[in-house]
Structure formats: structure tokens, C-alpha cells
Amino acid sequence: MISTDFRAFRIHNDAAGYRGGIETIGTDALSAGEVLVKVAYSSVNYKDALAGTGKGKILRQYPLNGGIDAAGIVAASTDPRFKEGDAVLCTGSGLSETRDGGYGEYIRLAAQWAVHLPEGLSLRESMILGTAGFTAALALLRMEDNRQTPALGPIAVTGASGGVGMLAIDIFSRAGYQVHAISGKTGEFEFLRGIGAAECIDRHQLTFSGKPMDSARFGGALDNVGGAMLAGLLPLIVPYGNAAVCGNAGGVDLDSTVLPFIIRGVSLLGIASAGTARDQRDQVWQHLASDWKPRHLDRIATREVTLEQLPEVFERMLAGDSFGRTIVRIGNV
Structure with missing residues (x-):
């Protein structure tokens, strides 16, 4: 050689x-x-x-x-x-x-x-997506495999100003979902709306009741934060909606109850992109090059x-x- x-x-x-x-x-x-x-x-x-x-x-x-x-x-x-x-x-x-x-x-x-x-996709576009875009699209694939649809309601995207969050906004909105972006960077809200967010929520102003069940607000969630954010979102998800988790910027602990799962049938989906099975990997990239390609x-x-x-x-x-x-x-x- x-x-x-x-x-x-x-x-x-x-x-x-x-x-x-x-x-x-x-x-x-x-x-x-x-x-x-x-x-x-x-x-x-x-x-x-x-x-x-x-x-x-x-x-x-x-x-x-x-x-x-x-x-x-x-x-x-x-x-x-x-x-x-x-x-x-x-x-x-x-x-x-x-x-x-x-x-x-x-x-x-x-x-x-x-x-x-x-x-x-061009080589350059594939790397704008990279692991961040692949992770967001893998979350959507797993959610839809578990019967997530736009009809269930808006998708909350936490950490919306980060790479995964931004691409998730673009990917989910391209796939027909209404996206509610949650971020502490309020100065970026105009940008987030420009890439597809229907609503922007200041995470510093977002309060949770602390109840194990609350009025349903979101059809599902893509969470990059974990910790208290994820615990607060679970009681707000509609029956049979999905929370896909791919990050832990807010901590690794989860202080919650089983009630959202056993009363509303909410599903908690772990998104581990690094070792994704080859058939799913190919599916995700085909979507990213076509019907889910960010605009x-x-x-x-x-x-x-x-x-x-x-x-x-x-x-x-x-x-x-x-x-x-x-x-x-x-x-x-």
C-alpha cells in the first residue's frame, strides 16, 4: 500500500x-x-x-x-x-x-x-446537516414510527438555538409539523421564526405547574436539554404523543412520575445517533435529501x-x- x-x-x-x-x-x-x-x-x-x-x-x-x-x-x-x-x-x-x-x-x-x-444533497449540505441534522431527523423518524402526526399538535423543540434545535425546526416544519421553539436566547427569535418556528417561547419565562399531569399543550417534543425541562414537558404532551430525547444540557436526572405514560400513553424515545442501525441510517439520509430536506x-x-x-x-x-x-x-x- x-x-x-x-x-x-x-x-x-x-x-x-x-x-x-x-x-x-x-x-x-x-x-x-x-x-x-x-x-x-x-x-x-x-x-x-x-x-x-x-x-x-x-x-x-x-x-x-x-x-x-x-x-x-x-x-x-x-x-x-x-x-x-x-x-x-x-x-x-x-x-x-x-x-x-x-x-x-x-x-x-x-x-x-x-x-x-x-x-x-451536496457534500457541503450533508455536513451542514451532519450529526446534528441526522439526530433531528432520526428523532422524527422514530416519532413517526410510533404514530406521531401533525394532527396531534405542535412539536416543542428545546435548545432551539443550537445546531440540533435549528435543524429540527427546519426539518419538522418541512415535514408538515407546527414547531414551538423553546430557547433562552430571545434575541434569536426572529431568526428562528424565519427558519420555520410558528411560535417562540422564552425558556426563562416558561413555568411548569409541578403537577404530574397538566393541560395538554404539545403534540410531542424534541428535547435537547433533559433535567427539569424534560420533566416539565412530559405532563404537557397530548395522549399518545412522543417525547424524543437527544441531549442533556440541563442535566441527566429526571424527576418525574409514570402518570403521563400510563394515563395519556405518552412515549419517551431515546435518540442515540452514533450507533444507529444501517437500515435506519439510510432511511434518514434519504428523507434529508428529499421530503425532509431543510429549506x-x-x-x-x-x-x-x-x-x-x-x-x-x-x-x-x-x-x-x-x-x-x-x-x-x-x-x-
Whole structure:
């Protein structure tokens, strides 16, 4: 095998300490896999910021290239399902946890997790979506599999100013749902309405009765927050509505009762995007390229950066000073 040297944002944790930065490595140093990809774009997720700075225990082995998302063009493949020149993407699936991620000019993917770029999406659009968009769409898929419909009423989206929240607003509204966006960033309400929110609710002004059951207000919810927010929403969901949970920004504890579940038949759905089964993964990306494709991707992608700018982006994200989706331009393909 001929090794190609390339640049990557590589993360170490050894006797010299925890550190990440630009290095030149060879393709022979990459994690094993059947599909070698020349990367065009990646994205920045909160998980990437934690991994890149060492402020979260994300990587399970070292060293690894960061980046839980990647999209590019196949450079070589030993799997017959992929050929040189194919456009592919990958989100989660162990990237930047147990194998090298998308913050490098090349990545080697396991064929079982590489996804052919569906018709209707560009490589850049696929990374504006990335793990955030995939998570929001996976939530909708699971909710509809459990009989969620627009007729049940509006969907509450918490953490609506974050990447998952924004894309969820766009995706759910495109799919025919009325979305009520819940966020503490009231200055962004005009933007959220512009991407599809029918109503915006200041989370600081949102009060819950504390009752185990309350007047139904929402047809369902996509919750990025957890904790008291999720506990407060459950009594407000209509009979047989769904609460899909994909985040814990407000805490991991859930102080609630079983009453919403056993009296109204509310379902609590966990959304774990990283290890999604392949058939569901393909379903989600087909929807994102067609009937659920967000209408405002270019507005939601508020920043495009290079590998060199990643440390600054990580610090701003962890400080709460980021807005919209940041995509990373890796190479020209």
C-alpha cells in the first residue's frame, strides 16, 4: 500500500499531556477500513469541541484525528459497494471516538458505515446537516414510527438555538409539523421564526405547574436539554404523543412520575445517533435529501472555517458563544 501524506487535526493524550493540533501523517497511519476517502467537508459539534480541548472524555483511544462527521470522494476501496469517485458521507459510527475522524484531508471508513451521498444533497449540505441534522431527523423518524402526526399538535423543540434545535425546526416544519421553539436566547427569535418556528417561547419565562399531569399543550417534543425541562414537558404532551430525547444540557436526572405514560400513553424515545442501525441510517439520509430536506441550510450554516481555526471555534462553542452550524472546509474535491 502506498502511503499519502496529508494534514489532520490530531489529538494526543500521553506523557506530554492532552493536546490537539495540525500534523502531517500518512494514510497508512489511519484506522482500518475498506474505503479511503478524500475529505471535502466536516462540521463542528459540541462533542468535537469537548474532544478537541480535552474538556470531555470523548476519545477512547489515542492518538486520533478529531471530527465526528465527514463527507468526500472515494479515493480507493476494497469493498465492491464503493468505487473510486463515489461521493460518500459518514456521521458518528465511532469517528473521533474509536477511529480517526473527519478533521483530516483523508479518512478511512468501514464500509458498513459509509453512506453514498443521496441524490438531492451536496457534500457541503450533508455536513451542514451532519450529526446534528441526522439526530433531528432520526428523532422524527422514530416519532413517526410510533404514530406521531401533525394532527396531534405542535412539536416543542428545546435548545432551539443550537445546531440540533435549528435543524429540527427546519426539518419538522418541512415535514408538515407546527414547531414551538423553546430557547433562552430571545434575541434569536426572529431568526428562528424565519427558519420555520410558528411560535417562540422564552425558556426563562416558561413555568411548569409541578403537577404530574397538566393541560395538554404539545403534540410531542424534541428535547435537547433533559433535567427539569424534560420533566416539565412530559405532563404537557397530548395522549399518545412522543417525547424524543437527544441531549442533556440541563442535566441527566429526571424527576418525574409514570402518570403521563400510563394515563395519556405518552412515549419517551431515546435518540442515540452514533450507533444507529444501517437500515435506519439510510432511511434518514434519504428523507434529508428529499421530503425532509431543510429549506434554510445556507442560513443555518453561519460559519465556514479551516482546520487551523478549529481551536478558536472549540473555545467559543464551549463558552456558549456560537450560533448556527459551523462547517469545516477540508479540501477541494
